[in-house]
Amino acid sequence: TDQSTTSRWVLSHLSHHKLLIAGMFIGAFGNAALAALVPVLIGVAFDAALASPADLRTIGLVALGVIGSQTVRAVLQLGRNFSSAVMGERLERDMREELYISLLGKSTAFHDSQPVGDTMARATNDVHEVNLLMNPGVNLVAGSLNFMFMPLLVAPSYHLQLVAAPLFFIVTYIFAVVRYLRVLQGIADRVRRSFGTLNGRLAEAIDGIELVKST
Known part of the structure; x- marks a missing residue:
């Protein structure tokens, strides 16, 4: 995988799941398109009902169209959620495996210089965040x-x-979201750092207790 930047690392893992990505975006588009189709069909049914005499055949066809379109929409929605869930789980699995392999290849001096709790936080919580990035993150955004x-x-x-x-x-929504994400990025970074620090102190405290009990 491409580890030159964080974004390229994630994208290189995503490139192995093109079918799931297609399923997620096709499901998202189909869900929105078929949801927009319902008001159009209802409008056609109203026109048929207001005609003189009422066009019952058209009304019946519209009713079948609504039922059929929403059935297809439900299937597409299920496929979209399934694709994003599977993709998130696979990304978490593959990235955690790659991280473990990388950590096993590091020297003892490297591990001595790193807080154990912080490394544990990166290997568990941070990798799981990638799963949440895809599901529900990217799934909801799509x-x-x-x-x-x-x-x-x-x-x-x-x-x-x-x-x-x-x-x-x-246009206004895009500007609002960009501003919100810039504010949120600093908060998220501080939360991740504090979580790593908390894990580090907890691991040191547990090591100290084990040392005292063993003496």
């Missing part, structure tokens, strides 16, 4: 992005001016 951009695709079929509202929301 679904949210599709639901955000779907109005831009559907609105022009009604009236072009309807694009303005979702476009304004998307």
Whole structure:
């Protein structure tokens, strides 16, 4: 794997799961598209009901269309969640294995210079965070992005001016999220460091207790 940067390391592991990535994004797009289809079908049913006489055949076909589309949507949603869950578990497994192999290859001097608790925190909690990054992290982001951009695709079929509202929301939302993530990054870094320090002190305290009891 490419270990030149953190991002490339994660991406190099993701490159081994192209089918799962495709399943997640196809499921996310299908979920949003079929959710947007329901109001369109209901509108067609209302037009058929308001016709004189009412077009019962169209109403029946629309009802079947709603049932069929939402059944397909449920299957796609299941595939999306399954793909992201499996991908997260595999990433955690592969990265933890690679980290263990790397630690086993280090010299004794390296391990003596590193706090045991901090190393334990990196090998357990930090690696598990990669799993959470994919599921629910990327899974929710993929679904949210599709639901955000779907109005831009559907609105022009009604009236072009309807694009303005979702476009304004998307632009302001992106700026708000970028600012939020910048603030959150510093907090997350401090939490990870404090967790490593806590594990280090705990490991030293346990070693001290074991030493006292053995003497």
